[in-house]
Amino acid sequence: MNEAALLPVIKAGNGRTLSRAEFLSLFNTYNCFLKDQSQLHLTYAQEADGTVVVEGMLNICWGVRRPIRLKIQDDKQMFPFVPKTSPEPTSPVSPLESKRGMSRWGEYVDLHQIDEMVETPQETIKNPLPGPPVFETSTLRPPKQKNPEQEAESNLFRCMSDASLVKRRRSMGKSAAQREKERQHRFSINGHFYNYKTSIFTPSFGTPTKVCISSRMTTNQVIEQLLHKFKIQNDPQEFALYCLHQSGEKRKLSNTDQPLWERTLQGPSDDIMKIFLMDADEEEVSDDVAQYLNLELPILEKVLQKLKDEENREIQRIENKYKHQKRVLSNMLNCKMSRHIETSV
Missing domain, CATH: 1.20.5 (Single alpha-helices involved in coiled-coils or other helix-helix interfaces)
Structure with missing residues (x-):
């Protein structure tokens, strides 16, 4: 944007104002501090009414003490139904025959299904030996010839989580565009994908996450955006945003505050100030008390x-x-x- 087009005085939220020179200096310093992380840079634009709107990524740390609940409604929206087809002998078969084409969490009940994921459809037995087959397990599966590479990859699959296994299986046979679209549909909370056994959990305290917002968004809107991103079922009224300063001061943002302006005015360094998502009834710590904490x-x-x-x-x-x-x-x-x-x- 052309700097000359900015108004002499810029509103920085909550009744505060900045001169044009102060805003440009603050904006340039912010992006310069994050020069190696261009995805975190801020952008700004002046609307028709003269209001300057800042947009960018906001770092928010998890600080909730109570468990959160994840939604599962988007599972059917993520992956459309695939018509039932006759399974091939070497293809992984779902134990839920009535839901062919849709993988559900915890579906891999047999390690043979993990082994079959690394096999290619072209691997078929040619010129079988005469005589009855010899079975190696109680699951009545014929023996398979494995090479060391497949055995190593099979062992790797056994160490993967349910989410990683489902993601790997669903990504097979799909184009890059489809995989990217599905990947962006549900995000993990610091590596914790949805799992029906652990859908209610508490994120580790202090772990960061990011959400894309604008300076027009209030505290409630930012909380709703964050909960929508991770498909969290809890009521947004259960949470609040807190500014935790280096001195130990902890201040709760009101419903009318604009968190991106708070972040911009304090600078991008988390060593100076962090924004936490906490329970709404968390106790504040004033600056007078914070000076004694260290x-x-x-x-x-x-x-x-x-x-x-x-x-x-x-x-x-x-x-x-x-x-x-x-x-x-x-x-x-x-x-x-x-x-x-x-x-x-």
């Missing part, structure tokens, strides 16, 4: 004792003040209620 325990005990002594002196001063007022008021009432004795000469 002190040693003996010093904190002395400070606490000093505060108690000061509190006791203040309580005693207030009690003495009201006792004096009570005594004065009582004397005035007694003077008015006493009888006057008149004498005649």
Whole structure:
């Protein structure tokens, strides 16, 4: 955008204003700090009413204490139904025959299915030996000739999570565009994909995530955007955004605050300030209290004792003040209620 087109004064949210020079300096410093991470750079544009709108990625750390619940409604939306076809002898077969074509979490109940994932459709037995086949397992499967490469890859599959196995199987036979579209549909929370056994869990405290927002979005809108990205079923009213500063100060953003402006004004460094998604009833920590958090325990005990002594002196001063007022008021009432004795000469 042309810098000359900016207004002399720019609104930075929550009633704050910046001059054009201050905003450009802040904006350029922000992107310069993230020069090696171009995907995190901010962009801005001035709308017809003169409002400057900033857009970009916002880092948010997980700080919830209560479990969150993941949705499963998008499973059928992610992968359309595939008509039932007769399975080939060497193709992995779902144990749920009524749902052919759709893989569900926990479907791999037999390690033979994992082994078959690394086999190609062209691998067929030519010129079989005469005589009855010799079976090697109780599952009535014929023996398979494996080379060391397939055995190593099969062992790798056994170590993979349910989500990785399903993702690997679903990606087979699909174009790159289809895989990219499906990959963007559901995101993982720090590697935790949806699993029906672990759909209710608590993310590790302090682990970061990113969400693309604009400076027009309020705190509630950013929370809703984050929950929608990860398909979280919880009510957005259960959460709130907190700014946690290096000093230990923890301030809750109100519903009308604009988190991207808060991030822009504080700079991109997480060492100075981090934005956390926490429970709505999390306790705030003021700057006056935060300045004592980094002190040693003996010093904190002395400070606490000093505060108690000061509190006791203040309580005693207030009690003495009201006792004096009570005594004065009582004397005035007694003077008015006493009888006057008149004498005649």
